[in-house]
Amino acid sequence: MKLNTQTRWSDFHHLIECLSEPFNSCGFSFLKPDGKCLHVKTSLSQTTLGLMQSPMLIKNFFPLDEDTIYFHNEPSFGCLTYGGIQFIFLQSGFLFCVQEKFDFLWNTESKGKPTDPLKIPPFPLIEKGKINDFIFESFKANPNLKSDFSEQLKSTLKKIQLFKQNFSHLTTKYPQFFTDEFTQKYLDYCLDEARFKIRQKVLSQSGYECELTTKETFRVKLATDESGVKIDFQGTSAPQKIGFSDLFTDGVCFHFLSHCYQFSHKMNSATFSLFKIIKPQHSLVAAKQLSPLVLAENYGVPILKTALHSCLWNIYGKNQTAPHNYFQPIMQFQKESTDFLNMKINNGRSFYFMNNYQQDRGYYLKNNSDGHDFPGMNEFSNFGIEVVSCEEFNSSDVNALSQQPPSNAWKLVLKSSQNLKFILFPEIIAKILTKDKNLSERTHMVIELIPNPKNMNYSPANFTNGTPITSEMNELKTEWVWEKNNFLIIRSGISSKII
Amino acid sequence: MKKNVIVGIFYGESFYDITLLSEADPSQTLYTERGYAPRFPLKNALQSFIQKNPEISIGKVFIASRFVEKIFSYKLGGSVAQIVTKGFEKWLTLHQKTKFESDFKIEVAPDLSSDEMIFGINEKISSEGKVLEPLNANELESLVEQLKQKQAKRICVHLINADKNNSHLKVICNVLTAQGFEVFNPLAQNFENKLNDYPLWRTNLIEASTQGTFKELHEIIKEAFKDLCSEENLNYFDCDLNFSGPKLSNHFAFEKIIFTYLVKNRLIPEHSDIFHLGNENFSLLSPEAISWQSPWGITSAKSFKRHDLKIQPTNSFYLNSFEEIEITKSEETFEPGPMSLERGRIPCIYDILNSENLNKDLHKKLKDSFWALVRSSQTKHSELQTFDEFRTLILDRLICEIQFLSNKETLVLYGKWAEKNYLYLKKQLSGKNLLLIKESEVSKSLMIAKIGWDKMNQEHK
16 A cells, blocks of 8 residues: 555554454454554453553463464453453564454353353464364363354464464565554554544543442542543552452553543554553452452443543533443343353443434433343243333433433333242442432332232233332342242333433 | 347446346347436436337346445334334334444434334233233224324234234234235245344334335336336346345345356356445455344344445545545445536545546546645645545555455455456455456346346246
8 A cells, every 4th residue: 555655654554454354253452563552452341451461461471473373361361351262373573362252151160150161371272383182172071161162263263364364465565564663653643643632622630439339439530631641540449349450440441531532443552651540559440359250341341431431521511422320230040950041231321322324413312232132032932931021111310411202211021931040240339429419310220029929910010019129239149039920020220310 | 020038137226237138048138238327217228228129028127126225324114113012112122233332422223113103002922822912903993093193104013922823913914904004024024033033023124114215116117117018027036036026135136146146157166255346335245144234233134245345435535633635434325426427526436436437527627626635635646646546545445454354265356346456456465366257248237137037947947
């Protein structure tokens, strides 16, 4: 890509965006030989810093060369998503990390703690150009893994090998892009642009503080000035039941705020250098004893995002998307066997939206992030669950910013035809301590378990007076027995009321 | 003496492509035309040929289209209503997928149907197929009145567990049909993947919502063949290469046709991808059957894999933060369309690729407009060679993306811009075999006509 013998930054940027095309599933990073990250792309914010740093960690500790592909799911090496596996390799002097998500079963541990059933320390999956057969044999023998796991791994390896060939061709075709001088200048440009974008917004500061159901205090201050963004977690408690790592916290902060300041397509080492993140040693945002990844993912990401968004709202006001509770309660239904049905439910929350042609814009109340997290009728019935109704109910919490009718909350009524275990990962923010009335009004999800009364008909209107089982919970995970023919009623929560 | 012909038509968003073959000898192409419909409608093209060739007698017409694609970004389903089991009116909405979501912005496809057109009906079938709550005839009657008041024309009937027991579904569909509504029963459609309810409901709703646009297409084609052939001879391919009328499955027929035709005639190896550099779309086509990922989420409609590239013919240009000329991420529409089609005012990718084919005045107009933007960039450009420079840039970017996207050894280059740029693209593409299929020799409509002819002969046998 040469225009009139000049080399353009835009063309290099397009090129690096194309690099991640074959790996759209989870995460991708591309690093200079000196370890500076040129590009990171991920849909899971907590993995951002892990992707940026793990290739260099592997390179420093293990004999990584161009004929070797390492893989691991070790959180301390930056693999920070449940079911995620990182693949790290070198090509033409540059370092790459590809993170793919695999469908591991939950709760395979007998103690009932949700954690990764498979621990993979950094290990060469390909060594001196040859596949490590020993690894594949050991996966075959592991009953906790799905039968197609090895096939999925092999398919990822195939993609990586093709990618390596293509990248090698690219460096030959466009040598002007792959010099140390050019890549460094690209990073400098990105830095200037990101700094400019931060400065374009009001430079100010704000804070957020809350108490968790698990009794920890979470506190953050967000400030922007000429040098960049400062995020200070001083005052946050030591971990009691929840704790996540440095890389985890930094990743969420960087990813989230780069979207706010609109340089998310240029996340790299240079733009990250604009962030100063202060984390008290041994606090829950920089814990030494880490929570299982499922819990860190379910609780850590929403707490950080909810807090940062609230700070942004206070700084920038109503021209921004309204803050909301990012937490999605997760439910699991378990048969006597190890079969699980997972269901993720969003609280009603307001989103800034625009449609493709920008004809319509405004605030949108959205219940569900993605249909994939919410089972279909047949998935429920295959699990012995009858969906009795799924209705919206009008809430008095009218969101003033919404252009939609206020029917943003809903009620799901389920009936079991067999004994099931019902597992809930409930809300964690118990009380917002920040004196800001805009952020204090919201309703939590309410769940009721009702024994089947005789002659009860199926009208959802009959299910109004049960006793919530979700009140006063201070555990991150709670289990109930859901007996045959009993009803389970789930009322969604609503995010903060904003006037 | 009359000469019997068969016809193939590919009708895109704004361009069409038509071929007439001799029915006796389909290797004989009698007429072929490609046109930009807003300026030169299909009817005009066809009628002027027929006037000059009165001996022509039109037999079967075979059609594949992408006409409805243009409406996917608009709000659909104005007069489409849904009848849904009471209590499940929001079931589909709860499973709605968003096109793009960040923490600060959400891009949603416009609603498939408005809330006020969803009508709940008291009835319930259990997951074992047992009737838990019977239908009430009086309620159904009053619902019909409400539908009339709302001026609903097309009705989708979405009942919970209807796949286990369709007795309620049948009654409702019969009553509505008798009342003159166009009824869409998800179980009666030729949709795949009936495993779950919401993709099926969604597909049914899209089918109903696009029906008006398909009717519009049908009217255009009917009008073009007025007095030339009867309506029964207009055959719309579906994605299995059967004929199913002007319906959603016609939208996915062309991918199947192109792979079937090219492989069958040994023009390409069986396992290859197609790099489509078409008039209206740049994409990578793969011969893998999948469920169509609509802008509203997964559907039950069968399609072949199509990956739209980052650059599209109607992308325009802007000065980016590097102070360089960059290609926009959003597309303009074909109406008014690119400047070189003499209706639009914004220079697009299409214009740059087409710049050599323009008359002097149009070329100057385009150049002035484009240069006004280009000269403000930080990079130095030559006014004389600016189109050449950006043409190279566009092709380089396309090849860069394709290089990483396709995992097949052979890549087939096809489409309006393929032939002219083949040599350059071949040189740039590393490690793959790039095979050219010339659209001037094997047009879309020719393939459609020939597949149609094969199908006709199979049926005769």
